[in-house]
Amino acid sequence: MDRLNKTLMAVWTAAGFAYLLLPLIFVVWMSFFSNEIPYLPPQGYTLDWYAAAFTRGRFAESFMFSLYVALIATALGLAVSVPATIALRHARSRLAGSIVxxxxxxxxxxxxxIGAGIYVTLVMFEIATSWPVVGSLWALGLAHVLMTIPWCVRLLLANLASVDGSIEEAAASLGASPLATLFKVTLPLIWSGVVAAGLFSFVVSFGNIELSLFLVAPGSTTLPIAILQYLEWKLDPTVAAVSVAQIALIAAGLLIADRYVKLTRVV
Structure with a gap:
């Protein structure tokens, strides 16, 4: 009976993974179709759609815009999260848990x-101050920072949990100042967590679409929004090729992040 239950569980698990991966497999397969209008079975296979994806100005510009916003969000998110998590680790206050x-x-x-709330707030702020904040790059970047900070905090706290605090205490007892202990002991010990947090933050920001839909300015679109807009008017393997490139970039970032901090510890 136990063997039958294990077999059924394995079958259901495999079926669940197959159900989740089937759309992804189909998108990858579709990106190689030679026919412009997708249908089964395809006429043949080609790599021309990947070349077309990178030569279209819309996708190239949106890719660079997404890259720029993601880098800003990652840098600012780490600048806030690293000192915050280190301070929270050493905090003795009962408010530390609430701050986390x-x-x-x-x-x-x-x-x-969150996107709708930020948009309404920016509109009200612009009406009150006459500052053109709606659709600005810095508003979009700060909104993405809001999404990167939670993941940075979770990854860094998971990494700090494995750091032996006696090492820092030993450095302090030998005369190292708090700043010297921070830069020469603590940061090197959690450097793998910082790298993982940065990579994961980049992935979260680069692939975000819900937040960006409310905050991008006319004429400036991120890559996920460009894909969505392209699908409104046309469906061909070009958008599948762009999606595969985006999936590959995000998957690479997650695999590298998992190399430094196991994501199963924080998600």
Whole structure:
């Protein structure tokens, strides 16, 4: 009976993974179709759609815009999260746990709700001050920072949990100043976590679409939005090729991040 239950569980697990991966497999397969209008079975296979994807100005510009926003969000997110998590680790206050919950709170709120709230706030701020903030690059970047901070905090806290605090205490007892201990002991010990947090933050920002839909300015689109807009008017393997390139970039970032900090510890 136990063997039958294990077999059934394995079958259901395999079926679940197959159900989740089937759309991804189909998108990858479709990106190699030679016919412009996708249908089964395809006439043949080609790599021309990948060349077309990178030569189209819309996708190339949106890719660079997404890259720029993701780099800004990653840098600012790390600048906030690294000192915050180190301070929280050494905090003796009862508020430390509440602060951690506050920093990770965006994870429990749907991204589209956050995007709508930020947009309404920016509109009200612009009406009150006459500052052109709606659709600005820095507003979009700061909004993406809001999404990167929770993941940075979780990854860094998971990494700091494995650091032996006696090493820092030993450095301090030998005369090292707090700054020297931070830069010569603590940061080198958690450097793998910092790298993983940066890579994961980049992935979260680069692939975000819900938040960006509310905050991008006319004429400036991120890559996920460019894909969505392209699908409104045309469906050919070009968009599949762009999607595969985006999936490959995100998957590479996640695999590298998992190399430094096991993502199963934080997700």
């Amino acid at each position: 919950q506050l920093l990770t709170a965006p994870l429990i709120v749907p991204t589209i709700v």
